[in-house]
Amino acid sequence: MSGRLRSLRTAGLLAALAAVMTGPTGDADHPLAGIRGSLAFPRVLFFAAAALVLWAALLGRDRLRAQARTLRGTALGRLAGPAGAGAGNGNGNGNGAGAATRPGATWLSGRRGAVLGHAALLAVALAVPPVLPTAAQQALVSEIGIYALLALGLNVVVGYAGLLDLGYIAFFAIGAYTTAYLTSADAMPWHAPWQLNPFFVLPIALLVAAVAGVVLGGPTLRLRGDYLAIVTLGFGEIVQLLANNADGVTGGPRGVFGLPPLSVELPGVRYSWGLDPLPYYYLLIALIVLVMVVFGRWERSRTGRAWTAIRQDEVAAEATGVATMRMKLLAFAVGASVSGFAGVVVATKQFFNPQSFGLQASLLVLTIVIFGGMGSRLGVVLGALVLQGTAFLLRDTVPPADRFIYFGAVVVLMMIFRPEGLLPPRAHRPRGSGPSRDRSVESVESVDSDGAAGTSRGVADQASPGVVS
Template identity: 45%
Template sequence: MTTTKTPSTAKPPTAPWRTSISERWNNLSRFQQWVILIPVVVLIFALPWLNPPILTTEPGYDFSIAMFDVARYCLIAIGLNVVVGQAGLLDLGYVGFFAIGAYVAALFTSPDSTLWKIPYLAAVPLAMAITMVFGIILGSPTLRLRGDYLAIVTLGFGEMVRLFADNVDALRGNRGFSNIGAPPGTRENGEPLFVNFDGKPWYVLCVAVIIIVLILAGNLERSRVGRAWVAIRDDEDAAELMGVPTFKFKIWAFVIGAAIGGLSGALYAGQQGFMNNQKFDVLTSVLFLAAVILGGSGNKVGVLLGAFVVAYVPLRFLSIAEWKFMIFGVALTILMIFRPQGLLGARQRLLAYGRQAYQRLVGRGEMVSSDTAMSAEKGGLMNGGSGAPK
């Protein structure tokens, strides 16, 4: 009985109400979860039309465009979460992928570019493909580095992309590209559906993309890929010795993160209609990262919440927007002291059949709020656990 090690005590106690919500949610069947989810999704889609009084950002800022900005940040946060949250690779240059996606969309659709033109909807997958290639180019030499070293290299990558945009003539520096393409479609009055002064169609498109990306990211999470990422994050050497090809899966994390970053960049370029070199500084990268850390690194719902806060608050309270970096800085500091796992720090599920397995084995779901599990230590049932007296 003397050998029981006390598990690490670094974790602060979890608020009981939150625990019970996530636990209650997990105990619902898939069907029940959908019954709750579908109205929520419909409500989210309808937000720009509802324009709810307290939530609205008007008259200071057009609400539909504000909502598109929020959605764009959500998409970026999901992509960055794959790299930072799931695989544990600190990427400070994520804005670089975002910029590449935006520039590819601009280069292939704007009349200002000398390249041949393709429809916007073809430029989006092309933007993703090209950012993926850049993910490999950045990843293959640098992913042998770890922790701080990797962070520094990625920081440099982000700056390199920005400096390229500044200095390469074909990228038109400050003059930028105007009349960037948009998806097809016309309104009843014959005007195009996707215009830069109305955020509603862009918002709907972006939310639809987010849902698809969330489903695909969830698929990865509950597979050997997601498990490999979390294993690498927890203990890279042990993962390698347990047969996880760590380098390969780190590259994949980078590539998938890059693709999502490129996708959001292309959407952003399309909505703006104009793109120059002014929007891709390091601070933007840090803001993206803040969204992930604030919400709960590794948790999809958490990073969505974090992205919402980071994107929405400066638009809703325009008077404090200038102070946003200071406010987020203070907020993050306080959060890291009292709740280092982020606002929603729930752990992710890594098994496709986990639910059934835990039910069959121990007759209940897994321990989401793990802190409760370490109380009363019990002897083993099979052939005696550690604490079992003979």
Template identity: 45%
Template structure:
């Protein structure tokens, strides 16, 4: 699609034509796949948001479905006539609520991220996992709220979230001449427009200063901090923007289904979204789109068709065991198997950028030669005049240290890790730093 950052006109035109013509071809063929493809695009939007957190900033988030739920329930709370508050009703427009849901999710992403983003790696994953488990439980328990203050009940039996039954119905968008009630094609074009806008915004963010800061933190947080990047602020922005995409997708999802229940936002949704990002290629927009479409369509269409095919074969050949096969119950086995295969064959993902060419493309002798070959020395005329020094002047400068630091100190709160350290490294000398575990050697080098 692109060459050196420029879009190839012909493939782009063919892709746009195919996307615009698809729902009408589907209707003519009576394939009835528009509903599943629309759901796949919703999950692609979610995966794009998770890609900010996992792919760009390098933060392992195992509770991303919680923001999906927050966006969906924001739509349900503000656009459903069944809940018991004067605030809830059809006075709120879908077109307003969808932005409110994104802002609410982003705000909660900041609230959750602020105290947790100081931890890294497995600890961050555990905290986000706990958050993802708390939100569905809270939703289930907010269906019957009573506040009793010494016998005075300002709130009694308030149905805030519908509890286990969820919210049903949820209002749908209104546009003159467009039927969102019985026709799936308007939903397809709406999510297609939202996805195109999100993809454009994502590509701009990726190439911006903020996107470069995310990638710098992902590769080496200490080095990024030394170059002026604020790690906490940058990671908070990643969390907030990623959560806003989930809130946007959640509100759209609730309006499309016209009903939401807490069971739709369990831990397995977070894992499926993470599979989409990893399968397609972390940090790759094309990869995330490819991974999201493949996994969702495999789950919604291909597994059901394969189950139907196996059952029909079982009936035709008279094997009763085949007539009871249900491959949809094995979806997580197939997802896991696919991830293992991809990690073994192509660790960077289906559409990720290769960090090195395949071994088969490099001759073994040439590879060994490349590893030991020294870089070519520059010609004398290519060296600037101010860098050329006679041997005598070089001998004089040898008396100066290569590196000299004085009074190096580092504190972590009340813990003094490095205290008033002096270091002098002479030319052509070797200096060793020796100490027991916990003495502060790594902290010293990071400084």
């Protein structure tokens, strides 16, 4: 009963929030006029109806979930049948006998589901943007894509290794200014004696940012928790102030513009990214996918486990033989280098000045990571999409001064109802702790990802005719 009331309250609050967000705005003389206007007569009916629909959905959620589970169960049962028969043919990796196949099959289909889900998301991400208006494309690049990349980098530092870095945006700045230094003779007062194609700057910026990460991390990673946060905060401020005040080097507050866009000039292939946002968007997608794949591999490797161990108990990790200092430096360097990537894209795409690299930007990236789900790659990308997308959608309806109120409201709601983030990493999700599982299944599960994929394909091949017929 109380659960139902709580669902009603949630639905009502969300509907009211939506009403206010889409309604007219007040002004300084009539601060409440906006709210009154938002909840005026014809509108309020619509939102009340919306609240009821949402309430019904919330109430039906558990039943829907249960139904989905039974459906999935029967489907899997059908899948496992032929697969179990097939294992006897010596088609699998010989490790698991018939008994091992059943739990293996459920797990494999789970993984296959994840792969399919990722592929579907990627397809949507590739297909949808061309039909969007240019302003939305622009936002997808400079608000969402860039911040998704930044959040992926910060996710390594905060989500994996558990180091609170409040000056993360400084590495972004370093990447951007490195690009300016290397690619243009007149964007900044200080420039390299020769100019490079921005593509060659990608690895250089990655290295420079990684080195900056090590330089910052070397002396400061001995600090823990809050102390590290303060020091990194200071580092971020230093970089921004340097960029702002070293007029003779960076151009100061005027900022940097006129960098050459990304371009490929090979014999036969000639392409320039130009000013259109769409090519940059696809470049960002490529970078994000690359980073996600690399980090996914890392996450499941020794390195990822060492980071998790450090995050959960640094003393125990050190006593177990994990070189904690080196691993933390690695996390810092890796996070910084991804940020450097983002810096290159931003620098070639658009104007930037020191204001772009303020504390607020650092906090925004951190918010995205927490909102999306610390330690989850897809989570932080979706977090960037949702948070920055919300900001973009509010652009026309909400005056700039009010925008952060809604931004804050979204984050607060998230923390109340789903503190682990939009899409928490696998380890944090409640897992079925089945009493006794076969060990050979275990070893196949967590190690042999390629072999497992092979087996899953085998299962699919054998299963599909069974399901169809």
